[in-house]
Amino acid sequence: MAMAAALLLAACGNDGGGEPVDDGGPPEVASPLAECDELTAPPDGESPPAAGGEPSPGGGTDQLPELTLPCFTGDEPVELTALRGPAVVNLWASWCPPCREELPALQRYADLTTGQVHVVGVVSEDTRPRAASLAEDLALDFPSLYDRGGDLLASLGLMNLPITLFIDDAGELVYLHLARPYDAAELAELVAEHLGVPPPEGLA
Template identity: 35%
Template sequence: MFKQKKFVSLLILIFAIGLIAYVVITTQSPKIGAEKGMLAPDFTLPLWETGEEQSLSSFQGEVVVLNLWASWCPPCRKEMPDLIRLSDDYKGQGVVVLGVNLATHERDANGADEFMIEYGVTFPTFVDQPIDSVNRRGVVSSLYNIQSIPYTYILDRKGIIQHVIRGEVTYEMLETLINEIK
């Protein structure tokens, strides 16, 4: 009788350990990083339109097209009309286009303002801020380890990076990638 109780207790203990291990493994949050399959690094920066601070994470629940650009960059200039059209076409459909002006990469203090006005950018655009007065890299530039521009990230509704595009994007390319996620 004692051996049978000991055996049942051992089985219960093994089951409990297995259950705990399963719960821990399956509920772990995804790693944070700027690569496909990772949770996009969150940031809080001012928006160009209002100067009010907003976080990337406040857009969770929507598919996010996150485009990083600078005003002097020829591919950034070329892709902007497609990004604006995409934003307008998908407004209210669970897809949001967000821009990040890599202000620390700008060559002219007024470059971003002139760019935003020239192109009539209608989607929310963050203004990257320097990490500190010594380091010229911006918050987003550092979090996403940006070495060249433009860069575009497509995040699913949970903020997981589904696509990373280095270089110029087109409306058709983005639409195809968004429809894979939607």
């Protein structure tokens, strides 16, 4: 891949021993997570840039895998290649301790950058009820996609969570973060560096 990737310092993988069992329940469960219908438009609602525009601050780019995933709150499909940024896409699961540490930072950043940056989750290799319970516990409300089989994780050639993808305004993957969990200020600096969005006011 052309994008830069941080060194892997802390992550967790689902080794099978703690793999959640698919309960066969309905695709919709009660959760605070938002719908996903605005993810294919830029956060500010403007038209996406034409192809061949200025390169993103992160340098090299890669296409997102050609996968279609349902929104966590229902079954409406979202094509990953149709996502438009600037966007931060975080792969997470309820069984992943570093995810639990990182998710509140994502929520805080999302709260401070509404209309500037999409913050998107991808619930990976988890059940909807368990993920919904964690979202409730952590007061998460940013939209999340549902990837029960871990297809995105596999397409990226990775095994451990959490993973954060940085997507530019043309829908290109410009940076992949695998390092230790970040706080909101560190996330803001990464977004500024790789997507060119300044840190929001009010973020210590």
